[in-house]
Amino acid sequence: MNATTPAGAEVAARAPEYVRRIAPYVPGKPSEELAREYGLPEAAIVKLASNENPRGPSPRVRDAIAAAAAGVTRYPDGNAFALKGALAARYGVAPEQIVLGNGSNDVLELAAQAFLSPGDHAVYAQHAFAVYPLATQARGATGIEVPARAFGHDLDAMRAAITPRTRVVFVANPNNPTGTWLPASAVKAFIAGVPRDVVVVLDEAYDEYLDAAQRSPSTGWLVAHPNLIVSRTFSKAYGLAGLRIGFGLMHGAVADLLNRVRQPFNVNALAQAAALAALADTEYVAESAALNRAGMSALTNALEGMGVAYVPSHGNFLLLQVGAAAAVYERLLREGVIVRPVANYGLPQHLRVTVGLPAENERFLAALKLALGR
Numbered sequence: 001m002n003a004t005t006p007a008g009a010e011v012a013a014r015a016p017e018y019v020r021r022i023a024p025y026v027p028g029k030p031s032e033e034l035a036r037e038y039g040l041p042e043a044a045i046v047k048l049a050s051n052e053n054p055r056g057p058s059p060r061v062r063d064a065i066a067a068a069a070a071g072v073t074r075y076p077d078g079n080a081f082a083l084k085g086a087l088a089a090r091y092g093v094a095p096e097q098i099v100l101g102n103g104s105n106d107v108l109e110l111a112a113q114a115f116l117s118p119g120d121h122a123v124y125a126q127h128a129f130a131v132y133p134l135a136t137q138a139r140g141a142t143g144i145e146v147p148a149r150a151f152g153h154d155l156d157a158m159r160a161a162i163t164p165r166t167r168v169v170f171v172a173n174p175n176n177p178t179g180t181w182l183p184a185s186a187v188k189a190f191i192a193g194v195p196r197d198v199v200v201v202l203d204e205a206y207d208e209y210l211d212a213a214q215r216s217p218s219t220g221w222l223v224a225h226p227n228l229i230v231s232r233t234f235s236k237a238y239g240l241a242g243l244r245i246g247f248g249l250m251h252g253a254v255a256d257l258l259n260r261v262r263q264p265f266n267v268n269a270l271a272q273a274a275a276l277a278a279l280a281d282t283e284y285v286a287e288s289a290a291l292n293r294a295g296m297s298a299l300t301n302a303l304e305g306m307g308v309a310y311v312p313s314h315g316n317f318l319l320l321q322v323g324a325a326a327a328v329y330e331r332l333l334r335e336g337v338i339v340r341p342v343a344n345y346g347l348p349q350h351l352r353v354t355v356g357l358p359a360e361n362e363r364f365l366a367a368l369k370l371a372l373g374r
């Protein structure tokens with residue numbers, strides 16, 4: 001029996017309607033899958049579909065994982081004492097203000113779980129990260145999608161969309177998949193204008209890729225704004241996407257709430273050890289950001305030469321306007337290059353490509369030239 005048999009359908013029909021209406025998250029296509037489907041050698045596939053760090057983990061992280069492997073018969077430290085201590089020192093907060101997540105995705109879910117009930121509203125921008133509507137719908141709450149301005153968040157319109165029913169506002173800075181970014185002054189003014197009983201989830205998954213002067217000072221706003229949750233991840237510049245670890249910084253009373261709805265052991269022991277090593281390896285993060293900057297310039301220069309329009313990006317990825325995106329995506333797959341279709345973000349003419357290693361970027365550009373016939 002499988003999920004499509006009548007009996008299974010009957011069981012599924014018993015779930016709340018708001019759960020049944022959720023459109024599943026569509027991840028980037030795994031390299032193994034493309035290799036299977038197209039009979040390509042896996043080593044020849046270039047995956048630029050999930051905004052991962054193309055360098056592989058730092059040697060210090062590999063060592064930390066190897067050392068921690070001996071302890072995996074034990075449950076991890078559910079309170080992550082060592083890692084929270086290091087994060088507290090880095091961000092100038094108390095350990096009690098930190099909530100760890102199984103990826104920052106988990107932190108976004110925990111915020112939704114703690115604050116949204118059926119009938120509540122959550123506000124987010126058009127073309128914003130797909131998990132905001134998912135986390136909202138899974139609680140039976142209503143998502144209020146505010147039209148984007150030049151692909152980015154229209155903060156004035158988002159402020160105007162807040163009503164007495166609004167419990168949570170999600171802001172991605174930079175945003176995925178558009179790469180748009182708002183200066184700290186604009187975000188700070190927005191937060192100051194949000195009623196104090198509405199939670200602002202400020203998702204800064206790509207902060208480490210910003211130029212030094214643009215890096216977010218948001219953790220300094222926590223004292224004045226107890227309704228602020230800043231979420232960060234180890235998946236991107238730190239290179240740990242496969243281990244699933246991220247964190248949220250917030251007022252202690254808010255952290256206490258999120259910790260109550262969190263699974264006691266949501267972050268595994270290897271992830272905790274790896275994150276602790278990764279946090280200390282500032283050189284690796286700086287090198288990753290520099291590699292990304294160089295790759296971004298190489299890509300944007302080549303795209304300009306090809307006459308392909310793109311949205312200037314502050315992340316480790318780029319949103320390109322390619323016309324019939326589904327066909328271009330398929331053509332790229334045949335060349336062994338995986339990018340990300342974004343029709344589910346309301347962007348059927350665009351594709352998102354992650355900045356890879358120099359050779360990967362070149363493979364992508366050559367394949368795109370073929371696909372577009374330029």
Ligand SMILES: Cc1ncc(COP(=O)(O)O)c(C=O)c1O
Pocket residue numbers: 050051102103104105106129172174175176203205232233234235241244245246
């Ligand atoms: C804006 C944004 N926030 C959060 C995440 C979640 O990442 P993770 O759960 O790996 O930390 C992503 C992942 O792509 C993202 O793009």
